[in-house]
Amino acid sequence: MKRSSWLPFGLIVTLGLLLGMLGFSIWEKTPSPVERVAWAPEAQWIAPQSPTYRFYARHTFYLPDKASAGWLRISADNDFTLYVNGRQIARENSVLNNSLGLTGGVRIPFQDFNDSNRYRVKTSVNYLLASSNDWKLTAYVDLTSFLRPGKNVIALEIQKGKQNPRVVAEGVVYPVADVAPINLTTGVTDWRVSNLSETRRAVQWYDVGFPDAGWAQAKILSPIQEATYSRLSKNLFDRPLAGNWITGTPSQKGQVWLRGIWFLPQTPISHAYIRFAGKGQYSILLNGTLVNDYRTESGQLLHLLEVTKLLRPGNNILAVSLASPLEAARAGNNQVNSNGSVDWLLDGWAETDKAEIVSSIASDSTWRSFNNLTSNWEKGVGEGQTVTLMGLPDTQQFRRNFEGNAYLLNYPKYLWHLSLWQLAGVVCALLYAFYLGLWFGRETSWCDTLSIGAAILTPGTLFLIGIALLKHRYAEAESGLLFAQPQSNYLILIGFTTIFLLTLLLSQIRNILGKLPRRSLWFFFGVVVFTANALVAGGNVILTLLVATVIIGSTRVCVKGQQQIKDIFTALPTVLQSSGQWVLLAFIVSIGFALRAYNLDTVDLDADENTSFDAARGILRTGAPISTSGIWYTRGPFYQYLLALWLRLVGDSAVNARFLSVLWGTATLIIFYIFARKLTGKIWIALFVTLILAINPWELWYSRNIRFYQVLQCLTILSLWSFCKSFIEKSGKLYQYIFFVSLTLTLLTQEISLTILPAFIIGFLYFYRPFQLSKEWQIVVGTVITLSVFIYCLAFSYIRLLTPLAAISDSTSAYLQLHFSDITDLFANFLFGSARMQIIYTLFFFIGCIYFLKTRNTKLLFWSITVLTQVMIVTILCYNLAERYVYSVYPLFLLIAIYSAIDIAETQGNKIQQLLENWLNLRAIALSFVIIIIVINLEPPRVLAAYHESINRRNIQVFEYITNQKQTDDVVISPLPSLAVVSLGKLDYFLMGTGYFDAIYWHQGKLIDRWAGAVVVTNIDQVNRIFEKSKRVWIHLEDTREGRFSPDTWQYMESLGQPVIDSFGTRLRLWQPENGLPNRIPNNGKDLGAY
Secondary structure, eight states: OOGGGHHHHHHHHHHHHHHHHHHHHHHSOOSOOOEEOOOOTTOEEEEOSSOOSEEEEEEEEEESSOEEEEEEEEEEESEEEEEETTEEEEEEOOTTSTTSOTTTTBOSTTOSSSSOOOOOOOOOSOSOOOOOOGGGBOEEEEOGGGOOSEEEEEEEEEEOSSSOOEEEEEEEEEESSSSOOEEOOBTTBOOEEESSOOEETTEETTSTTOOOTTSEEOEEEEEOOSOOEESSOTHHHHSOOOOOEEEOOOOTTSEEEEEEEEEEOSSOOSEEEEEEEEEEEEEEEETTEEEEEEEEEESOEEEEEEOGGGOOSEEEEEEEEEEOOHHHHHHTOOSSSTTSOOOEEEEEEEEOTTOOEEEEEESSTTOEEESSOOTTGGGTOSOOEEOEEEEOOOGGGOEEEEEEEHHHHOHHHHHHHHHHHHHHHHHHHHHHHHHHHHHHOOOOSHHHHHHHHHHHHHHHHHHHHHHHHHHHHTTTSGGGHHHHSTTHHHHHHHHHHHHHHHHHHHTTGGGTSTTSOHHHHHHHHHHHHHHHHHHHHSSOHHHHHHHHHHHHHHHHHHHHTHHHHHHHHHHHHHHIIIIIHHHHHHHHHHHHHHHHHTTTTSSOOOHHHHHHHHHHHHHHHHSSOBOTTSOBOOSSHHHHHHHHHHHHHHOSOHHHHHHHHHHHHHHHHHHHHHHHHHHHOOHHHHHHHHHHHHTOHHHHHHTTSSSTHHHHHHHHHHHHHHHIIIIISOOOHHHHHHHHHHHHHHHHHOGGGGGGHHHHHHHHHHHSOSOOTTTOHHHHHHHHHHHHHHHHHHHHHHHHHOOOOSSSSGGGSOSBOOOOSSTTHHHHHHHTOGGGTTHHHHHHHHHHHHHHHHHTOHHHHHHHHHHHHHHHHHHHHBSSOOGGGGGGGHHHHHHHHHHHHHHHHHHHHHHHHHHTTTSSOHHHHHHHHHHHHHHHHTOHHHHHHGGGSOOSOOHHHHHHHHHHHOOTTOEEEESOHHHHHHHHSOOSEEEOOSOOSSOEEEETTEEEETTTOOEEEOSHHHHHHHHHTOSOEEEEEEGGGGGGSOHHHHHHHHTSSEEEEEETTEEEEEEOGGGOOOOOOOOTTOOSSOO
């Protein structure tokens, strides 16, 4: 095969693989799609009586006896925490990290909207994006094992980034006694709400004994009109557990084999489930297919599995192999089951799409047991013996655990079926491409014939590739719900068919068909569209006509306007070469500036912003970056002095401080455009990449942040551009001077930027040859001066910042230190991003690396290596592997990724287009495909919605309140001292947990934090002593710090005093003597975890 033929062949194979996966998803119906939840008509949204960012709700009911079953399904706008009788049993808390995808913070297994495994990333709040609408995914929670006779309390904490949180819940509790079920549904039962997390003598608001008589009735908003989704059936929790514990006569080795028959009628089913538990170790087979096997169990866990794809109409054989644990069999006893038997319990059912039960099975006297292994016993061979009934189960003993789709757990069968579908897809694609080539081609070579067919199929292939990319990109995002719908795959098939037919029409195939009647093409068009539509809408004629009309109309418009479009693209380069590029750049920069400057005060300052703000104010006070604690903050001296000068000129305020970053972010766009035009050589590509950078949510975040990262990025891009001009293109000494000045300022802006030096050294040694020292001595001088300034800065920082270690602890460690652990974390954070935001860029980036290597484009290959070496060096040098430490090279990464995709689309599109003798502008189609994918990847609606949401925790409200209400002898405790500095001017005590670096110092005989100079509190005894000697104590609790403490410690702090403010991500409590001294808890020599 010719080398030029590999591209068409590769496209055909890719098309076949994608069509095979599409067919597998449609006809095998995997993975399980989400379906709209059918809420009870009486279920309604409830909310607090007054606007707030979070509220608390309670519902109390009484059980006359044990519960046989109890469940609740919840849709919360936006986060929820569920308590039952004082115990937290479910949680979804992604709103405090807005970049997380849909249900990114869910703590309930298999409650996602697909089966995709989440990427392991540790990103923080770094993106200007609105939070996902988590209420769209309904969570099911089993309550049975948490209920008890008598008084029971269901409690919910709801939180949102706007002041309109709401929740809807529906559920039922079925008592064992013969009484009516207990309804838990919001809107029809008594739910009481409060805006504060109240405490009554250490009894928390979610405890059973808390008196909620003073709480208001929940505000009923409306019935549920919105669509919420789930992959689970209500019957999994609502249907009473059937069946008996059964067993059989064991073999000499303690083994028992059980078998039951499940008859399934011809009625179409939507889902089938089994629920089972065992005592011992066991394996389950359904129709000879292994469902799953389990190690030693005590019968306390009720497994829930979907088995739809493993069933068939008629008799289905369920076989179970049970055995005593190996240790028990050897010792002659069974510690799992006191009666010495290995027991088994199961019930199951098949339901329609309306949740109606059409068939069921349960472990009962109809099952058969075997004590000797018979060949094909799992397929129905052998009579066996009647099983022994061991009694009904105690439903409250079970913990229910939904484990997903059994079909996916059987990897060999799943992969085998998928492989067959993909093989069939490739064969069909090859045959059809060859047929198209014969029909439309004039070549005699089979290879050329195949290539023409591949060219005609290229737009459809690109469509399927785009869908596959977006499916993977949005597998963790809210937009992924579109692909999880039951009919989504049918719509994709219609889309592919439509694009294929549109390709035929736009190619004006009718001129090449010769004598073939034109109506034959329209007939083929109508048949395919009607067939594809029938799969989705059951032959809906109106929808068929609508789709056909749109296609025909758009075809005629495109055909008639083809020449005008061609003329526009022909004239575009001429326009851009003139002043047009600067007009467009000004427009793009204006958009970027507006997005950066709009609503600067909407989002609260984060901890790092307060640190830089406080250091700049220290410069204004003393001329040195001395923080409130009295400790020098010597990181980023160039930025800190620049910020102080800026505040002196325009006024000391947080908005003004952020506006400095707005200006640097805007300047970055201009410098980046010049650099991008130089690297790509194409104005329109440089403009497009600059536009993407202008609206990129990561760029927007740090362009509105009081921190040195945006200044660092701007200076880094300037250094990269000037290095390219001076040492790669050798354009003159002026660019060398610009390079050394910008590099020096880069190094003085953040110490971590030293990691860019190896790339410059490698680039200089490779590109700048020959180097003559006698004629170019200024390069050596510039290098020496730059390094001298940087070394002096580092030495000064070391002397002034690092005081003697107070203890052996990570809290006193520097953030720069050589290490070789966690070497993949930063790569994952940078290349994948939260909710896979960077995954498409990463794919294009690495494809580009291979392409540049193949085409021997050494310059672009060098810039690609620069990005990768930067990430690697930061990984092994930086203690905290946050992606912001490689933010400076992100524009370069973005440029290479987008340029790679566009360049490959252009060159390969031209090659394929020539196969059709320019019948069809495949180059433009390929470019459009790339541009659409890149734009969709950004999620522009979420970017715009972020301006109206509290992304950071609203701590300013808390500290302003303390400032206005604080009395002379009041004491303030907080786990985040940097937040208290700007508003309060000081902090009394730092409640420190784990996870800090370079945090505390021994200063004037006290252990203090480096921000506010607060005394460090490291154990509960110290907390108690503070209360004993104080009149009033303000306690600030920040939700993001909860994970740094043990649960007991955090709950202890939550119980102190009375709530004053419960806002987004933050709370304030006030302790006074009338509240009484807190109950002591044993300390046992432990602290809060810092040492």
